Amino acid sequence: MTAKKIEGFLCEEGGVCAAKGFLANGLNCGLNPVKEKNDLGLIFSKRVCNAAAVYTLNKVKGAPILVTKKNLELTGGRARGVIVNSKNANTCNADGVKKAEAMCRLAGEALMVKPEEMIVASTGVIGQVLPIEPIELHIKELSEGLSTENHVKAANAIMTTDTFPKEVAVSFKIGDVVCRIGGMAKGSGMIHPNMATTLNFITTDADISSELLKKALGEIVKITYNCLSIDGDTSTNDMVCILANGMAGNEQISSEDENYQVFKNALYAVMMTMTKLLAKDGEGASKLLECTCSQAPDLDTAIVVAKSVIRSPLFKCAMFGEDANWGRILCAVGYAPAEFDIGKVAVDLVSDKGRIHVCENGAGVPFSEDEAKIVLSADEIGIEINLNQGDACAKAWGCDLTYDYVKINGDYRS
Known part of the structure; x- marks a missing residue:
């Protein structure tokens, strides 16, 4: 049986956990009354990562966007993981920033990392106060359940009106070293090409400089997520972020050479595929x-x-x-x-x-x-x-x- 390929790259299992050193988990903490539906997710890297993100251009920005931007500025573009919830967007709330910071603090304490090393994201209804207690009560269970196998639980935790989880991963070579990029995404409605329009989390074990990681993300966003539209509404909360922990062991990509182009092409394969999955799962879509x-x-x-x-x-x-x-x-x-x-x-x-x-x-x-x-x-x-x-x-x-x-x-x- 021929292995499946995307844009010439070999597909891998594992979503955001396909890359070495990444763990994930998801569970229902009570934000969503449907107990079978996960509403809290976590992605964690065993090693500190270079990180980059692109955010919504909506003038109304969710508190998690503001806190994530501040955290990445404080760390100089370094991060260890992502904490994310669905069902409540934590947007247009007077205490929104405080709640988003609390999510980072709780995750940091559970993972024994600094709060500012966490990226935080939320999706769901706008204008409803986010209760922090369910997250506080379940963060220990969430962190203790981190594993490479639980990437599906994490992908399920970010779904709102999505009808299926969206994950993809590919492998590629930098020199003689095999590297991987994996991602998960959510989005079904309130999607319009004005980055960002969905929640998208991407991980890679490739070693690449912060500057080139940010450059590659911006260039690929332009020809993938920014070319996606479901209904013409640009969301208030959403982002795409990428974490690179370097655990594949390749020589660092630090110049715009052939290795950078290979990385960029692999990133395109992942982001383009997730873009198509988002389009296919547009709210009520049949085509x-x-x-x-x-x-x-x-x-x-x-x-x-x-x-x-x-x-x-x-x-x-x-x-x-x-x-x-x-x-x-x-x-x-x-x-x-x-x-x-x-x-x-x-x-x-x-x-x-x-x-x-x-x-x-x-x-x-x-x-x-x-x-x-x-x-x-x-x-x-x-x-x-x-x-x-x-x-x-x-x-x-x-x-x-x-x-x-x-x-x-x-x-x-x-």
Whole structure:
């Protein structure tokens, strides 16, 4: 049986625990009344890590974002782990920072590390006071249950309206040394490409400098998470963070050489896969949508055009109805804030059931509606847009807009 690969990298088991030296756990501490649903998670490294993070651009930022930023500034970008809860966002609360700091203190005491060495995150309902007592009562049990096997419990602990945990890991070589990158993510709604839009935790045992770790994360965020949209809402709480403990034993990546490029490519494989998983699990979604914009004048134009299509509510509805209404695609391409000649644009719709060419030189071409219906009946749809005016290419991901999205968000607090 051929081993599964992503972007040429070998897939590994273990999620955030695939990399050496990382442990994880999750449990229900009582924030979520459904006892079978974990609501508190922990990731811990046996060795101090170089760390980097990217945060939401929403002006309203959850207290955990503020505390994490402060902690990483205090430590000079070093961390030992992550403590995270679901069900309550700890946002827009007068005591929010105090509660987030308490979570770091409790985790630090249990793990025997400094509070500022902890990254803290929360997700859930905004504007409800976070009770710290359930976390305090269960932090000992949570820390004592840390293991490489419990990564699934941690991934489950960050889920809100997600229907499945999202994990991925790959291995790669730096010189002769095998290294690994693994991650877990949550997100189903309130997702819009304006980093960050979900909670994403990534670990690696590769040895890489703080500066290059931060640079790599920023560059890959631009072409993965920032190219994801479910519903146009940018969350208040969410972030992506990466921890690198160097326990693989490779020679440190300290310059933008071939090894840095290998690391960046592996990071892309992990983050791109998690982006697709997030898009596939959009609230109420029945189809994963992947828009590719090719032969654009530059990368930014390619990104803007692909994102514009993925964001279009009318187009998303058409995909739910399996309607090849290509005019909605061209409409979204046309209002994308970029300069290009719309008269050169071509569009194809593709899936594992076939391909239909619907637009050439900015105008419609004859196609079979019956064949189009078959192509769009698949649960993964590709939208291929060729600008025919350059060499740049980018992808964006999203999902269709269904009746269930409204149902889910009509009673989210309950």
